[in-house]
Amino acid sequence: xxxxxxxxxxxxxxxxxxxxxxxxxxxxxxxxxxxxxxxxxxxxxxxxxxxxxxxxxxxxxxxxxxxxxxxxxxxxxxxxxxxxxxxxxxxxxxxxxxxxxxxxxxxxxxxxxxxxxxxxxxxxxxxxxxxxxxxxxxxxxxxxxxxxxxxxxxxxxxxxxxxxxxxxxxxxxxxxxxxxxxxxxxxxxxxxxxxxxxxxxxxxxxxxxxxxxxxxxxxxxxxxxxxxxxxxxxxxxxxxxxxxxxxxxxxxxxxxxxxxxxxxxxxxxxxxxxxxxxxxxxxxxxxxxxxxxxxxxxxxxxxxxxxxxxxxxxxxxxxxxxxxxxxxxxxxxxxxxxxxxxxxxxxxxxxxxxxxxxxx
Amino acid sequence: xxxxxxxxxxxxxxxxxxxxxxxxxxxxxxxxxxxxxxxxxxxxxxxxxxxxxxxxxxxxxxxxxxxxxxxxxxxxxxxxxxxxxxxxxxxxxxxxxxxxxxxxxxxxxxxxxxxxxxxxxxxxxxxxxxxxxxxxxxxxxxxxxxxxxxxxxxxxxxxxxxxxxxxxxxxxxxxxxxxxxxxxxxxxxxxxxxxxxxxxxxxxxxxxxxxxxxxxxxxxxxxxxxxxxxxxxxxxxxxxxxxxxxxxxxxxxxxxxxxxxxxxxxxxxxxxxxxxxxxxxxxxxxxxxxxxxxxxxxxxxxxxxxxxxxxxxxxxxxxxxxxxxxxxxxxxxxxxxxxxxxxxxxxxxxxxxxxxxxxxxxxxxxxxxxxxxxxxxxxxxxxxxxxxxxxxxxxxxxxxxxxxxxxxxxxxxxxxxxxxxxxxxxxxxxxxxxxxxx
Numbered sequence: 001x002x003x004x005x006x007x008x009x010x011x012x013x014x015x016x017x018x019x020x021x022x023x024x025x026x027x028x029x030x031x032x033x034x035x036x037x038x039x040x041x042x043x044x045x046x047x048x049x050x051x052x053x054x055x056x057x058x059x060x061x062x063x064x065x066x067x068x069x070x071x072x073x074x075x076x077x078x079x080x081x082x083x084x085x086x087x088x089x090x091x092x093x094x095x096x097x098x099x100x101x102x103x104x105x106x107x108x109x110x111x112x113x114x115x116x117x118x119x120x121x122x123x124x125x126x127x128x129x130x131x132x133x134x135x136x137x138x139x140x141x142x143x144x145x146x147x148x149x150x151x152x153x154x155x156x157x158x159x160x161x162x163x164x165x166x167x168x169x170x171x172x173x174x175x176x177x178x179x180x181x182x183x184x185x186x187x188x189x190x191x192x193x194x195x196x197x198x199x200x201x202x203x204x205x206x207x208x209x210x211x212x213x214x215x216x217x218x219x220x221x222x223x224x225x226x227x228x229x230x231x232x233x234x235x236x237x238x239x240x241x242x243x244x245x246x247x248x249x250x251x252x253x254x255x256x257x258x259x260x261x262x263x264x265x266x267x268x269x270x271x272x273x274x275x276x277x278x279x280x281x282x283x284x285x286x287x288x289x290x291x292x293x294x295x296x297x298x299x300x301x302x303x304x305x306x307x308x309x310x311x312x313x314x315x316x317x318x319x320x321x322x323x324x325x326x327x328x329x330x331x332x333x334x335x336x337x338x339x340x341x342x343x344x345x346x347x348x349x350x351x352x353x354x355x356x357x358x359x360x
Numbered sequence: 361x362x363x364x365x366x367x368x369x370x371x372x373x374x375x376x377x378x379x380x381x382x383x384x385x386x387x388x389x390x391x392x393x394x395x396x397x398x399x400x401x402x403x404x405x406x407x408x409x410x411x412x413x414x415x416x417x418x419x420x421x422x423x424x425x426x427x428x429x430x431x432x433x434x435x436x437x438x439x440x441x442x443x444x445x446x447x448x449x450x451x452x453x454x455x456x457x458x459x460x461x462x463x464x465x466x467x468x469x470x471x472x473x474x475x476x477x478x479x480x481x482x483x484x485x486x487x488x489x490x491x492x493x494x495x496x497x498x499x500x501x502x503x504x505x506x507x508x509x510x511x512x513x514x515x516x517x518x519x520x521x522x523x524x525x526x527x528x529x530x531x532x533x534x535x536x537x538x539x540x541x542x543x544x545x546x547x548x549x550x551x552x553x554x555x556x557x558x559x560x561x562x563x564x565x566x567x568x569x570x571x572x573x574x575x576x577x578x579x580x581x582x583x584x585x586x587x588x589x590x591x592x593x594x595x596x597x598x599x600x601x602x603x604x605x606x607x608x609x610x611x612x613x614x615x616x617x618x619x620x621x622x623x624x625x626x627x628x629x630x631x632x633x634x635x636x637x638x639x640x641x642x643x644x645x646x647x648x649x650x651x652x653x654x655x656x657x658x659x660x661x662x663x664x665x666x667x668x669x670x671x672x673x674x675x676x677x678x679x680x681x682x683x684x685x686x687x688x689x690x691x692x693x694x695x696x697x698x699x700x701x702x703x704x705x706x707x708x709x710x711x712x713x714x715x716x717x718x719x720x721x722x723x724x725x726x727x728x729x730x731x732x733x734x735x736x737x738x739x740x741x742x743x744x745x746x747x748x749x750x751x752x753x754x755x756x757x758x759x760x761x762x763x764x765x766x767x768x769x770x771x772x773x774x775x776x777x778x779x780x781x782x783x784x785x786x787x788x789x790x791x792x793x794x795x796x797x798x
Binding site: 032034036037038039040041043133134135136137138139141142144225227229264265266267268269270271272273275277295297299301330331352354355 | 394396398400401405406408410412502504505506508534535536538545547612613614618619620621622719720721722723724725726727728730732733734736753755757792793794795796797798
């Protein structure tokens with residue numbers, strides 16, 4: 001378990017005197033099950049999320065649990081670590097006999113504890129304005145979401161149900177602050193509206209390049225001895241407007257995979273091509289979960305993937321995903337950030353078999 | 361303040377130990393000055409220097425231990441930190457795997473320090489950046505680069521009269537050059553102990569040439585190809601294999617190096633005969649600390665010889681449990697090579713792909729060591745011994761273990777990220793999809 005208490009004092013010649021006391025925690029574990037007969041080992045990581053909270057997150061309140069498909073227990077803003085450890089041990093064991101995925105095209109049902117990382121990598125990073133301008137070219141990379149695409153006002157980043165919001169005020173989220181490290185108050189703004197790219201993430205000295213007069217408050221330094229620069233705020237997918245839960249979403253899927261948890265993740269330096277895995281995978285056949293799958297990863301292109309988003313569950317399913325260690329800059333700095341979403345469906349996505357992927 | 365000599369460091373450590381009331385006490389003192397300059401869009405974006413001295417003290421009562429740290433060095437602060445570590449130790453649960461501290465050790469001297477690097481100042485860094493940026497401006501290219509230099513020392517001591525001190529300098533320079541039309545990108549890097557070896561202009565010229573040559577990349581179908589991995593690319597994948605050489609993970613069945621039915625694969629031939637990987641803290645081109653932070657001596661160790669796994673590294677507890685010599689993990693490694701240049705490897709290649717570097721490598725299957733990642737900043741098609749044209753970047757799904765099984769030839773090793781890595785020619789390297797990224 002990691003606990004952070006960041007006590008920060010900011011003063012500037014512009015007249016700011018700001019004191020902030022920020023808390024966050026990350027309870028996590030990995031269960032490994034070794035089969036000595038076969039020499040194989042399988043793992044399952046915790047389904048917790050790092051939170052902008054204290055010990056209260058570990059209370060395991062029943063009101064914050066969601067009853068998921070296949071008797072899975074999912075956690076909103078309160079986590080039961082022992083209960084999840086029991087669940088994890090059972091699932092890691094089950095992975096030893098799980099069916100290895102047949103590569104091909106599948107409809108994906110992605111849990112928020114998994115989808116958050118896909119949002120982070122394929123939307124959060126390419127919409128950082130310093131990347132778009134070339135300031136990260138030697139390390140983190142540049143971006144496919146160039147200024148001409150934004151200026152056109154017609155760049156369809158995703159389908160028309162995809163609404164992405166940037167926010168530094170959302171309770172319990174890791175990147176929530178009163179003020180950024182230039183003294184700018186935290187706020188909320190839209191990045192993608194009805195699938196169209198409409199804005200970026202910017203600091204005081206960048207925002208005028210977008211013809212905007214107020215900084216987005218995205219400046220952050222990870223220590224007293226680090227230079228502050230543009231970092232990602234909480235970037236989240238808005239919940240669907242229609243009443244929908246994960247059980248009803250799965251009922252409509254003929255040939256799909258339900259994916260939970262943070263797995264392997266990799267994306268190119270301009271954020272086009274990505275490959276993501278997960279912690280737990282379930283086969284969906286004709287609207288029902290038929291068993292556990294193994295060796296699953298999806299490989300896609302950012303714009304194609306977000307345009308394949310056809311359904312998003314409602315706000316009752318909305319949960320957060322996060323990390324303490326988003327890396328960027330030289331010398332490298334870390335930042336803590338959360339991503340909210342509800343379970344979402346993406347149609348016809350390319351799936352590879354990771355066990356045989358090196359021998360395809 | 362950060363750079364203390366051996367006597368000054370020992371005086372502080374002895375003072376802290378003199379306050380101790382615990383059964384055992386150990387102290388680590390680290391001083392470091394880190395300087396850097398960063399640029400992008402052909403102009404400097406940030407530069408700075410951080411100078412810090414920090415002390416960590418660990419107190420042990422029985423099998424309970426506690427650690428406290430501080431970067432203030434008056435007597436009151438030092439004693440307060442020591443008492444804090446003792447307080448934490450009394451509250452901590454027993455560690456059933458605790459091993460008593462080591463006694464006095466003999467450490468050989470390693471050539472890890474260079475006066476040239478220790479003298480780097482802001483003017484030096486500005487000139488180094490200018491030498492890199494100006495040629496790019498002259499050719500209407502865009503430079504983004506970073507130079508970092510470290511000068512420091514590590515001193516360790518404990519209540520059993522162990523003491524060690526080592527001075528270190530290190531530097532890294534990396535440069536990405538992009539063409540004005542955003543269709544080409546090239547990268548080059550240099551890692552050094554002695555700054556007199558650094559030439560930012562020469563390194564930048566490599567990146568410039570790659571950027572220009574990589575414009576208008578052609579699409580090649582994903583599949584298995586013979587590749588020539590430049591040392592930067594090969595080193596990244598090899599480091600991932602080295603990271604898994606932990607004996608306990610192998611013995612307990614949680615590693616590629618674990619054996620079916622239990623135990624590890626030491627003594628088994630796992631890779632091609634021409635694979636030799638070792639560590640040597642006294643290597644003149646790649647010096648490392650003569651001791652690990654827990655006081656164990658670092659020595660020349662063969663990890664893989666003629667393709668056979670020779671050694672794994674152990675915690676002291678696990679080595680004691682298994683009754684074997686306790687080897688610490690190496691601070692850097694060396695893959696043996698030949699006198700062949702990278703150009704020689706290209707000349708001997710009928711069809712293949714030259715890879716400058718990889719990006720965003722992540723584990724896909726820890727059992728088989730399959731990783732995924734992408735090529736970046738200069739990927740080229742080779743035909744009949746010559747580079748024919750640039751190709752679009754690929755995603756790969758490949759294992760460094762497969763890679764060492766499919767090793768065809770190696771060239772002369774160069775220093776990359778604290779390791780010595782040769783260019784490598786490898787057959788059947790697995791590219792699984794294309795990326796539009798430049």
